[in-house]
Amino acid sequence: MKIITVIGARPQFIKAAPVSRVLREKHTELIIHTGQHYDSNMSEIFFEELNIPKPDYYLAVGSGHHGKQTGEMLAKIEEIVLEENPDCLVVYGDTNSTLAGALVAAKLHIPVIHIEAGLRSFNKKMPEEINRIMTDHVSEFLFCPTNTAIENLKNENITHNVFNIGDVMYDAVLYNKKLASEKSNILNEHSLEEKGYHLITIHRAENTDNLENMQNILEAFSKIDDVKVWPIHPRTKHKLESYGIKLEEIPNLKVIDPVGYLDMLTLEASAKKIITDSGGVQKEAYFMKVPCVTVREQTEWVETLEEDANILVGTSVDKILEAVSKDVNPMYREIFGDGHASEKIVELLEK
Structure with missing residues (x-):
């Protein structure tokens, strides 16, 4: 498979690292870094430490109002996707980079893979909530970190190609x-x-x-x-x-x-x-x-x-x-999977 991954913020670098590691064993992955986090302490150091391959495309969008930032990303990501013609496009989480990547792929009829799908805070004043709802509704494959996320999607009539694979951030922490x-x-x-x-x-x-x-x-x-x-x-x-x-x-x-x-x-x-x-x-x-x-x-x-x-x-x-x-005594059970979410994602995509 030829896969484009769109990332732009610190949490996405962390989530992408274990998935990229498994993907690249058999498949071609191109990384688009939107530049949403552009400070070197928020961006470059993560690529070095997490051993993520350097991005194939760096868009340098930077910060700005949501409309301007997302619009710039849309235009620039679309150019690359048209040129590269991938089999699918991967997005993570709930940032403006996530939404921009998902919208571009969906409108070009390229399957969108949303990793960390189904999360809801039920507060639409949060820009992240808008991003994750819209991304879930245009995605072809939805990889959820918890059963709660599966239920959230079911409540919005999203049941096709929905999988609870655990949390890729847990993979990253263990590694x-x-x-x-x-x-x-x-x-x-x-x-x-x-x-x-x-x-x-x-x-x-x-x-x-x-x-x-x-x-x-x-x-x-x-x-x-x-x-x-x-x-x-x-x-x-x-x-x-x-x-x-x-x-x-x-x-x-x-x-x-x-x-x-x-x-x-x-x-x-x-x-x-x-x-x-x-x-x-x-x-x-x-x-x-x-x-x-x-x-x-x-x-x-x-x-x-x-x-x-x-x-x-x-x-x-x-x-x-x-x-x-307050003194607390949490149980800390394995409610976020077993630390092998990345392998499960790639296996399911191959199937």
Whole structure:
């Protein structure tokens, strides 16, 4: 098979790595990197660490309003797909890159393969929710990470070529965990002790674009006595600067530059708790058996809530503080598959 894979953001690089590894054993894969994440710490380092082949096409779209960004991607991806004429096109997750790739292929009658299909937060104010719904409805093959995702699709009358193959991010974590423990020196670099800090990641537009939300989140952080480590997303940093917010005024907060995947795995595995609004980090916390506090009103990873591994707190100062101080004892079962999702995907496509 000749397959085009469209990726553009950090979580997609992580998901694509194990699938590409299996695909390329027998098939031809061309990678289009849209450039949605273009900062070298958010992009290049992941290709190096995860041993992903360099993209065949780099579109350099960069950031911008959703319409402009998605429109540019559509035009540029279409040119490449027309020229390469692949057998199918693979997209991951729920970004603008996902939607652009899916729309191009669907309109050119090229089968769309959606990996991480069927997720729903049931909040259409989130751009990711719009992207994932539209992508699922134009996809030919839908590879889901959980039974909940299968049920979500069934409720939208999508039942053809739908498979629960487990989570490709679990494949990636299992593959890279040992490598991270051998290669990462991030704890020493920042004088961090094992289980001696909370890890923070905040980047969702619903939080960063809302001054009141950010003020509440930061007020909660200022009341958490423990050391807090925050590898800050470039967009979040820019937003906070535009609000005139000074993070250095928050006690025991270490703000660091974005880190590579191996360093991030080490920070996650060694944290006391993880405070995040990221979908991927919620799952990585689960894989690493680290309690998670999610600064959102909904999550697409409802299984982590049912297992008491994750607590949804919105942006309430009191709820954040209560969740951070709460003792939890999650079960951490294999609800995201057995770590062989990538092989299952390729086997099913070959069939």
